[in-house]
Amino acid sequence: MTTNYQICLLPGDGIGPEIIAEGVKVLDAVGEKYGVGFTYDEALIGGCAIDATGTALPAETIQAAKASDAVLLAAVGGPKWDTTDPEKPRPEQGLLGIRKELGLYCNLRPVQIFDVLAGASTLRPEVVAGVDLMIVRELTGGLYFGKRERVFDKDGAGVGGAAGQYAYDTLEYSEFEIERIARQAFEIARKRRSKVTSVDKANVLETSRMWREVVHRIHDADYADVELEDLLVDNTAMQLINRPADFDVVVTENMFGDILSDEAAQITGSLGMLASASLGDGVALYEPSHGSAPDIAGRGIANPIAQILSVEMMLRYSLNMPEAADDVRRAVTDVLDAGFRTGDIKDADTPEDKVVGTEAMGTLVAERI
Ligand SMILES: NC(=O)C1=CN([C@@H]2O[C@H](COP(=O)(O)OP(=O)(O)OC[C@H]3O[C@@H](n4cnc5c(N)ncnc54)[C@H](O)[C@@H]3O)[C@@H](O)[C@H]2O)C=CC1
Numbered sequence: 084m085t086t087n088y089q090i091c092l093l094p095g096d097g098i099g100p101e102i103i104a105e106g107v108k109v110l111d112a113v114g115e116k117y118g119v120g121f122t123y124d125e126a127l128i129g130g131c132a133i134d135a136t137g138t139a140l141p142a143e144t145i146q147a148a149k150a151s152d153a154v155l156l157a158a159v160g161g162p163k164w165d166t167t168d169p170e171k172p173r174p175e176q177g178l179l180g181i182r183k184e185l186g187l188y189c190n191l192r193p194v195q196i197f198d199v200l201a202g203a204s205t206l207r208p209e210v211v212a213g214v215d216l217m218i219v220r221e222l223t224g225g226l227y228f229g230k231r232e233r234v235f236d237k238d239g240a241g242v243g244g245a246a247g248q249y250a251y252d253t254l255e256y257s258e259f260e261i262e263r264i265a266r267q268a269f270e271i272a273r274k275r276r277s278k279v280t281s282v283d284k285a286n287v288l289e290t291s292r293m294w295r296e297v298v299h300r301i302h303d304a305d306y307a308d309v310e311l312e313d314l315l316v317d318n319t320a321m322q323l324i325n326r327p328a329d330f331d332v333v334v335t336e337n338m339f340g341d342i343l344s345d346e347a348a349q350i351t352g353s354l355g356m357l358a359s360a361s362l363g364d365g366v367a368l369y370e371p372s373h374g375s376a377p378d379i380a381g382r383g384i385a386n387p388i389a390q391i392l393s394v395e396m397m398l399r400y401s402l403n404m405p406e407a408a409d410d411v412r413r414a415v416t417d418v419l420d421a422g423f424r425t426g427d428i429k430d431a432d433t434p435e436d437k438v439v440g441t442e443a444m445g446t447l448v449a450e451r452i
């Protein structure tokens with residue numbers, strides 16, 4: 084009997100539709116090789132969903148995601164929907180909403196340097212050599228999900244202590260949320276180089292002081308074999324580009340993880356290389372770490388590798404196809420070793436005939452599965 088998987092596709096906006104097509108191309112090549120069927124159910128999220136339905140996360144999209152074996156998302160957002168009006172819908176609400184709906188509290192962002200891309204990084208090759216770290220980002224708590232409000236000073240009488248508008252966002256964490264992400268980080272570290280760096284701002288924030296306490300309690304009780312270090316987030320931002328190869332697993336709260344992963348992506352040469360898996364206790368979602376790149380959308384030049392490596396993570400974590408996942412990684416490595424580059428990862432030595440577009444890069448990878 085042929086295995087058949089139902090994959091929910093969420094192309095979103097900007098370069099989203101261009102790169103997800105290449106993820107699907109690679110997944111189809113995997114299906115052909117392993118005799119596995121993939122059925123795709125495409126749904127709306129983000130700006131395109133606002134245009135069609137007035138909301139960034141229609142109920143049908145949530146249903147399609149929950150009914151699938153895994154979700155493949157590209158990216159949402161763009162200038163068309165940018166607004167500072169708190170009453171208007173924003174594409175990013177769709178992304179935050181689907182993470183919450185599916186309970187995706189654990190975001191894995193692997194930062195690995197492909198040897199041949201050492202020259203594409205803005206850091207010196209000897210600094211980026213051997214970089215292999217995993218950012219474990221808490222994904223459904225913290226500042227992105229806390230209560231927020233803007234109070235308009237309609238009569239000029241002043242709000243929040245002074246004349247003018249007043250706004251706030253709140254950063255909250257429960258012990259439970261910290262404990263479950265910390266356990267994930269320690270478990271992952273045990274399968275890697277057994278080192279966890281816990282990143283916080285405990286010299287200022289109360290949530291961070293509790294974060295540190297909980298992480299240490301879990302460590303001392305159940306994971307004393309794993310090395311644990313604490314690092315303040317500002318120092319981490321600096322150390323990541325100073326000594327990136329020293330990091331193994333980096334565990335941190337939602338916003339710190341968002342910011343640090345974009346920074347870490349640059350170590351690999353481009354944000355277009357950084358995949359991610361968003362995991363919970365049910366259906367998981369796989370997405371590049373980058374956004375919808377409106378500055379290059381519609382030109383066929385976006386790098387689809389982050390999306391393709393997100394397919395690799397889907398095969399590994401949701402579909403229990405580790406050999407196929409290895410095939411995807413090997414195929415990407417082979418294409419890069421053969422010298423092919425999208426514009427974002429080319430360097431001064433890349434010959435013009437090796438610079439390829441989104442579609443060609445996807446085809447080159449799919450051919451090597
Ligand atoms: N997961 C998601 O859907 C995310 C969505 N966004 C949204 O995306 C929109 C654009 O945000 P930005 O701040 O510009 O971040 P971005 O990640 O879209 O782009 C940052 C820079 O990286 C480049 N880049 C990103 N992905 C690339 C790829 N695959 N190939 C080549 N170059 C690539 C872009 O061209 C741009 O110069 C905003 O509306 C933002 O809210 C931002 C981050 C995550």
Ligand SMILES: CC(C)CC(=O)C(=O)O
Nearest residue numbers: 175178179341372373374
């Ligand atoms: C667009 C945000 C909601 C999220 C983000 O930047 C990310 O997950 O990387």
Ligand SMILES: [Mg+2]
Nearest residue numbers: 341342345372
């Ligand atoms: Mg981000």
